[in-house]
Amino acid sequence: MHKIPVGVLGASGYAGRELSAFIAQHPRLTLAFATANAQRGETLELPGGAVTFIATDDAPLASAELVFSSLPHGASAEWVARARAAGARVVDLSTDLRIGNGAAEAVPYGLTEWTREAVRSARVVANPGCYPTSALLALLPLLERDLIASGATVSISSASGVTGAGLSPRLDLLFGEVTENYRAYGVGNSHRHLNEMRAAVQLLARDVDLLFTPHLLPIARGILSTITVPLRAPLADPLEPWRTRYAGEPFIEVVDALPELRQVQRRNVARIAVRRVEHVRTPTLQIFSAIDNLVKGAAGQALQNANLMLGLDETLGLPR
Amino acid sequence: MHKIPVGVLGASGYAGRELSAFIAQHPRLTLAFATANAQRGETLELPGGAVTFIATDDAPLASAELVFSSLPHGASAEWVARARAAGARVVDLSTDLRIGNGAAEAVPYGLTEWTREAVRSARVVANPGCYPTSALLALLPLLERDLIASGATVSISSASGVTGAGLSPRLDLLFGEVTENYRAYGVGNSHRHLNEMRAAVQLLARDVDLLFTPHLLPIARGILSTITVPLRAPLADPLEPWRTRYAGEPFIEVVDALPELRQVQRRNVARIAVRRVEHVRTPTLQIFSAIDNLVKGAAGQALQNANLMLGLDETLGLPR
Amino acid sequence: MHKIPVGVLGASGYAGRELSAFIAQHPRLTLAFATANAQRGETLELPGGAVTFIATDDAPLASAELVFSSLPHGASAEWVARARAAGARVVDLSTDLRIGNGAAEAVPYGLTEWTREAVRSARVVANPGCYPTSALLALLPLLERDLIASGATVSISSASGVTGAGLSPRLDLLFGEVTENYRAYGVGNSHRHLNEMRAAVQLLARDVDLLFTPHLLPIARGILSTITVPLRAPLADPLEPWRTRYAGEPFIEVVDALPELRQVQRRNVARIAVRRVEHVRTPTLQIFSAIDNLVKGAAGQALQNANLMLGLDETLGLPR
Amino acid sequence: MHKIPVGVLGASGYAGRELSAFIAQHPRLTLAFATANAQRGETLELPGGAVTFIATDDAPLASAELVFSSLPHGASAEWVARARAAGARVVDLSTDLRIGNGAAEAVPYGLTEWTREAVRSARVVANPGCYPTSALLALLPLLERDLIASGATVSISSASGVTGAGLSPRLDLLFGEVTENYRAYGVGNSHRHLNEMRAAVQLLARDVDLLFTPHLLPIARGILSTITVPLRAPLADPLEPWRTRYAGEPFIEVVDALPELRQVQRRNVARIAVRRVEHVRTPTLQIFSAIDNLVKGAAGQALQNANLMLGLDETLGLPR
Known part of the structure; x- marks a missing residue:
């Protein structure tokens, strides 16, 4: 052919x-x-x-x-x-x-x-960027249905492997500097990524604030975003918005167990799980979203x- | 002698x-x-x-x-x-x-x-437990002065090296399962650790909810806690509560740059930095607290x- | 079908x-x-x-x-x-x-x-076992043509990722024990592997001694064998025995550059390169052979x- | 003072x-x-x-x-x-x-x-260089007593952590290139190191050839040298030359168990063990020598x- x-x-x-x-x-x-x-x-x-x-x-x-x-x-x-x-x-x-x-x-x-x-x-x-892909695929099913508390701060805490920073000869990306280490960082790409996520949220005209905290993992590839979302009201079936929205999607895995990076490495998938947060007054969900930063x-x-x-x-x- | x-x-x-x-x-x-x-x-x-x-x-x-x-x-x-x-x-x-x-x-x-x-x-x-040590040393200067918004949810997102799970022959702690991997987990010790943190907060009679999310890092030792705190009011000098409270403390390092785990490994210190969160309506701080889980x-x-x-x-x- | x-x-x-x-x-x-x-x-x-x-x-x-x-x-x-x-x-x-x-x-x-x-x-x-596969694919082209010095000791120094030891809950295979570590070992499987290699050499009736030294690498998968071989006589074109023997083989890569484990991971190939040893009296070759221990x-x-x-x-x- | x-x-x-x-x-x-x-x-x-x-x-x-x-x-x-x-x-x-x-x-x-x-x-x-230190401390007790077979090839197979290559922004030293990888290399420093080892051997006027093969480990620090030595005659007590020569030395550990890199990291010691090679005609010893490349x-x-x-x-x- x-x-x-x-x-x-x-x-x-x-x-x-x-x-x-x-x-x-x-x-x-x-x-x-x-x-x-x-x-x-x-x-x-x-x-x-x-x-x-x-x-x-x-x-x-x-x-x-x-x-x-x-x-x-x-x-x-x-x-x-x-x-x-x-x-x-x-x-x-x-x-x-x-x-x-x-x-x-x-x-x-x-x-x-x-x-x-x-x-x-x-x-x-x-x-899309790698961080926005991991966060938006997780958030959009809630935003689309307007389930997030108005004016709330949605916190996106993400950890990425080093290939997300590209193949560039930076001292802080040397093996000797990254192995057995872990840190948050707040420079360069993070602003671009946050702008991108905010713009996507604004397209849906939702009134939420985004907080984004990237971290550098001592691994080659993968991003796990742990996202905390205050809801308008508790959800009877927390996973339902994702199951419904992504039914039939070939590259989205909505799952019960918390996702691990090795489950998504070298695969064009996002793997998403959800947990209801216990013992807090504001009804709150945590969404866990894993992708391979170089693939999905x-x-x-x-x-x-x-x-x-x-x-x-x-x-x-x-x-x- | x-x-x-x-x-x-x-x-x-x-x-x-x-x-x-x-x-x-x-x-x-x-x-x-x-x-x-x-x-x-x-x-x-x-x-x-x-x-x-x-x-x-x-x-x-x-x-x-x-x-x-x-x-x-x-x-x-x-x-x-x-x-x-x-x-x-x-x-x-x-x-x-x-x-x-x-x-x-x-x-x-x-x-x-x-x-x-x-x-x-x-x-x-x-x-104290390792997670509570990393979180409480970061939070108590704010709680002591009652600076956290009443009724707020304080989110503690922590990532720990595998020695935190002890020297036990578990398949999920084998090198082949942990290397190049990263995941949140929600079992066993995390409830004990959250109970411990809540009890410490209650000793100060503060009305805040705690949310705790532990993650497993592919490193041997170290815990980084990234803590998000809604404040009653913005702080003119965000780092001041820690600098004041910990002045003269031999084992607490209050610093400007975001802490890295390698700066605290094999040392009996907690290293703490703070960032004001920009572009959100609720005045919010992020506290970054790093310790060696086996030492401090x-x-x-x-x-x-x-x-x-x-x-x-x-x-x-x-x-x- | x-x-x-x-x-x-x-x-x-x-x-x-x-x-x-x-x-x-x-x-x-x-x-x-x-x-x-x-x-x-x-x-x-x-x-x-x-x-x-x-x-x-x-x-x-x-x-x-x-x-x-x-x-x-x-x-x-x-x-x-x-x-x-x-x-x-x-x-x-x-x-x-x-x-x-x-x-x-x-x-x-x-x-x-x-x-x-x-x-x-x-x-x-x-x-075949993983170590013998890596070593024999490297050695047999020389043995088949009887190019190795009679009575010589062929030294096989191999380093393997931890999955070679299987998915068993051994303390010495925990992430915390393997990361940032490296060691030779001489127990258990190494004797079985050496017996297997010796038997394969005896099938060809070659009079050489084998010395085998396995090492444990802090990686999940891959074996690199560095093999030192005293020759009967210098080879004009050191790589020729492999190029000739493996011409057309779909799973053998005979290459000029020294092989790296990441080039063979998740692939059913052996990657082999050869170096003539300089400044030694006995004509000597080193063969470098890389495979994924779980695949090839x-x-x-x-x-x-x-x-x-x-x-x-x-x-x-x-x-x- | x-x-x-x-x-x-x-x-x-x-x-x-x-x-x-x-x-x-x-x-x-x-x-x-x-x-x-x-x-x-x-x-x-x-x-x-x-x-x-x-x-x-x-x-x-x-x-x-x-x-x-x-x-x-x-x-x-x-x-x-x-x-x-x-x-x-x-x-x-x-x-x-x-x-x-x-x-x-x-x-x-x-x-x-x-x-x-x-x-x-x-x-x-x-x-001294890091590789020569690890090799010479292992070899000199045999060379001093003239126990190595005349004209023999002594094979030094070494594996080093990446800090041995220095803090330089090379693409091949990035975390993403080194993690889960392992390779031999034969450039740059290896010649200098081999020259240095040969010169030390010549000071003792011993007639042996040296073969040196460095490898790059996915760890930050440590060198393990696995050295194969044909002897003039079998040794009744293989470890005796090291125990005798290094008796009382504060920074040399002559041990029975094979050394691991984590035993020497961050310490100014060389840790040395010896094994008699079985089932080969030439009486042969293997010496295992571990140091921290940045310390000893x-x-x-x-x-x-x-x-x-x-x-x-x-x-x-x-x-x-």
């Missing part, structure tokens, strides 16, 4: 490599090019073969029906425009075009389970969106 | 071994005996020598001026009574005599910085209490 | 779970049963569904065309006989029937790349053998 | 920080200065206080009685000369002045247990040498 050519801009980072590996195993896609300026000329081993990185400037954009951009924040928007001008559809994994981050142009936000129809017909999709939080969701944009089965080539 | 004989009941677990090592290096204490039923006859290497475990039943309780009990929860209270009857002072590291856990007899709670005088004259001290959360604090009970300098033999 | 029913005895351990997951995704096999005495009644999540463990005594052996036994060493041989009597072919992952370990009956040794034809027609296959070292190779025994494409259902 | 001022050049790396912390706790030394060009103006937290890094060019060399240089290889020799000209004694932790690496000037090699008298009177000492392999041994050079008790301020 004819394979559809797709390209990856910025393919040498963690998300870009993951994406290239998914494409290499995809039954209907073929990797037309993979760019990486600093590594150009080097090869990336992929299942069933290898690809040689080219400079981003040399990318034959017109040869691809769809282009993924994993370029750094700030550098991506320009290449999204070029790819689009060359006739390709685009999935942008950077923050550049995401809601809440001041993009000049509104493009569909690719939180697939919530924006499927917009994605299907989009020319360009802004792929980045490359997997990007491919899920691309499948839809190309008219393919949404689940093709995605590890479950 | 004369060394004071002390004994350790249950010396083969993580806390018991840590305690035995501290005693072996202590300038004024000497290890009179160390018991471990399953390991009796085996030797434990200690700095400057080794000790042979004896059966708990064979412990010469009367030979010690002070006895530490690291026996399992449920088994400890009986031995505390025996040691006391033999004339020894006792520091009990189990939950058996801790506040909030239904102990028949009230004994001073050894959260040293808050109960120093009671500890000094006590015959028996209940050493167990053996170190036990020795700190023992130093006081024996009339010694509180800091003797404790790693800072 | 008709799926062939296969069963797994002892499916709750690391190798048994890995095998069950491979079967659940296999295009031509279906999991007829999975046994686990201690966990009977519990469910094992698998890709695309779940299976409920039954007691081994309740296994409907006759319902399976092929049975895998991951039962413990010593307990497996009896069940291999029963499965065979029930008409099933058998792949035994235990040591019970392996060469060098005193099995009463000789069955083909399933080091697939070296015994393919015997495996194809076998009723029962003894699946256990469940993957077992399935590779099963594919052959059932007349299927050898590579079906195996991750590369 | 008067404290002796000492300085540290290059104090921001792993060895330099370890050394500064030892000095801060030393009963007879005080830290006169600590230099770090890139971090100048920043503070380093130390037990009992903090130090502000100054530029190396600003180091008041004459204010110190002894200067430690942890400057990078190649940059250190010049500063050793300057410190010496300023009247200070010097311990150089770089390779610049070590045997086997082409230093213009011969200075005593500070493998303390073997060169104690030369160190005591030296103006400058070249502190760097900062600890440097301080051990400094204590001798300053006429102090050799063990002062060193963790055992």
